[in-house]
Amino acid sequence: MKERIFGKTGRSVSEIGLGTWQLGTKWGEPFNHDEAMRILQAADESGITFIDTADVYNGGESEKAIGEYIKSHPNKFYITTKCGRQLNPHTDEMYTPSAVRGFVEDSLKRLGLEKLDLILLHCPPTSVFARDDIFGELEALKKAGKIADYGVSIEKVKEGLMAMEYDIAAMEVIFNMFRLKPLDELFPKAAANNVGIIARVPLASGILTGKFKKDTMFGDKDHRTYNRDGAAFDKGETFSGVPYDLGIELAEELKEKLGTADLAGTAIRWVLMHPEVSVVIPGASRASQVIENVRASELPALTDDQMAFVRALYDENLKPIIHPQW
Template sequence: MKTRRFGKTNAMISEIGLGTWQLGTKWGEPFCAEEAQKILDAAYDSGITFLDTADIYNDGNSELAISKILKAHPDHFFVTTKIGRGLNPHTAEGYNKDSVVRFTDGCLSRLGMEKLDLVLLHCPPTSVYQKDEVFDALENLKSAGKIAHYGVSIEKVSEGIAAMEYDISAMEVIFNMFRQKPIEELFPAAQKKDVGIIARVPLASGLLPGKLSKDTVFGKNDHRFYNRNGEAFDKGETFSGVDYESGLTAVSELKALLGTENLIPYALRWILMHEAVSVVIPGASKTAQVLQNVKAAELPDLTPEQMAGVKAIYDKYIRPTVHHLW
């Protein structure tokens, strides 16, 4: 596994990490602690050193599962957790000094850590990215030794630009073959300020691997069923905001371009072709998916022709309806 420097944290982390939203669970299904531990063990065995979680993932069970692997392998993993989405209602007013401290303390307890490696605001309302009280609270937690670094997880490029007015160390952003806008302004700005980039939703909610079809049926608890138009949360989280039918057409052309039916390693390698990216965090609901994901580390760089081809497909099928929104 290759490593990359993680911005101003100066940590060297595996370029492929593990996102734990699906840890021990499939889309919308109950959490399984035993399966979660198998996935984390597979990540360790594969050389993954970067874990991404959040206080709300599986009602805190993702953090609890991670706490066990941290005890088994101290000093191996760099753990990023996210706070704020547990607010109900999820409003800008809910993000304040007291809530930031409360959520951070909860993460420390569940993860069993004395100091959190990195805490991110978890896609809060846009105005929060310019809220001095919130970033002052994070800075105070850093000074108090409860967190080593802090940053943001964003929906929109504009939110990331605003957040970099503060002393953030890292940023998590949706970035994949179907969400290319960050390349233009966000990545250069992050590199200039030495902000590490975590690429999330790298496979566009399962659209990019190439296994879905127009006949695929999604369960009622699967956000790919109930959030196509943003009914429950930002629609950019579901299929990266791409129209499903257009996405299937684009995937077909990507398969032809890259000469494969399995796009997973190519989709991850495409992300890693961008030097601003520190780590990509595909999720896994079973150990086989971890092993599949890490194959991208062994794949040669995509050729200039392949990179140009991916951009052409994006420009034709995705850009007109997606690019301007996020």
Template sequence: MNYRLLGKTGFNISEVSLGTWQVGGKWGEKFDHSNAEKILNSAIDNGINFIDTADVYGDGESEKAVGNVVRSRSEEIFVATKCGRKFSPHINESYTVEALRKCVEYSLANMKLDVIDLIQLHCPPTEVFYRDEIFELFDRLKDEGKIRNLGVSIEKVSEGLQAMKYENVTSIQFIFNMFRQKPIDELFAAVKANNVGLIARVPLASGLLTGKFSETTNFGKDDHRFFNRNGEAFDKGETFSGVDYQLGLEAVNDLKSIFPGQELALVALKWILQFNEISCVIPGASTPAQIENNLKVEQISDLTEDQMQAVKAVYENKIKKYVHHLW
């Protein structure tokens, strides 16, 4: 396992880490603590030392599973969680200092941890990124010993640029993959200048970039890839990275021609890790086998410059005009 610095946190974290949106089972299934425990332990056994969760994953059950496993291990594991998405309605006015403080205390109770290594605002409305009192709260929580660092999870590049105006923002979690390349041009230089860590989520575009889907693939009715393709439940950029499913399949076929005989999922992860600005990538897993497969990216060769340019061309020619201006 290779390790990278998570910006000004000073944490040296595994470049392939773990996102836990579906760690208790596949999307839409009832949370399975036994399965979650196996996945989390497998991750740590294989050198992963950074785990990203949220209070809304499994309605708090994901946090509980993460806390149980982390407390049972002797290794130093950095735990990141997120707050705010549980607010209903999910609007700017719901984000109050009092409500966010309760979120942090709720997460600490769920995980039974003394301190949260990284607390992240969970894709709040854009207006929240301009409110000084919200960011000042997390300085107070740090002084109280409840958190060690503040980060933000964003939908739009512009939100990340605004968040970095606050000195206490140490990391940005954002969607980044072969189908979402805008951050390369508009975010990376600013992140480097501000010593802010970058956490790449949705690295496989909700599975599209595994190359295993087809026109006949069925998704369960409780799976966001079924019910959120047009943003019916939350930002549509979280589902297939905002790319139309049929268009995504066509672009995947183009990518397969660039990398014949290679496992596209590993290539997609390697592509992300070739950007030095990235601190880590957090693919999810619903089985221990998926953890082990993701970690094979550490064994494959870097993409060549010609291959990197070919991936860029697929984005420029097929995807960019549909997604670039939106996020």
């Protein structure tokens, strides 16, 4: 597994990390503690040193499972967590310095740590990205030794540009073969500011594995059923905001034109073709997926023709839908 330097943090992390929104389960299915442990062990044994989690994933079970694993395997992982999405209602007014302080304390407890490596504001309302009091509190928590670094997770490019007015160390953003907008303005500015980029949703929620068909059914409680139109949260988080049937057609075209039987690996390798990305974090609903996904680190680089094909496919089919929204 190759490593990259993670922006201002100066830390070296595996270029493929582990996303843990679905740790120990398929989305919408009950949490399975043993599967969570198998996934973490597979990540550990595969050379993954970067984990992405959040306080709200599986109602805290994701952080707790990671805390349990690192208790018996200390100093294995650089752990990024996120906060804010448990605020109800999830509005600007609910974000206060004391709420942020409380989130940090709660994540420290669930993870069993004395200091968080990195905490991100978890896609707050856009106005929060200009809140001096919230970023000031994160800076104070850093000075107090509760967190080593802070940053943001964003939905829209403009939010990342706003956040870079503050001294953030890292930013988490949707970036995949169906989402090229960050390349225009966001990545160049992040590179200039030495802000580490965590690339999330690299498989467009699984479409970019090429395993789904137009008639594939997902569970009732899986966001791939209930959030296709953004009923629960930003629809960009589900299939990267691409209409499902179109996504299936484009994945088929990618398989054929890129000449690959391993579209998932190619999709992850494509993300890694961009040096601004510090780490890509595919999620895995079972341990075997972790083992498959880490192989992408060893795949050959895509050719210029392959890169140009992905760009053309995006420009022609997706840019008019994706660029204006995110």
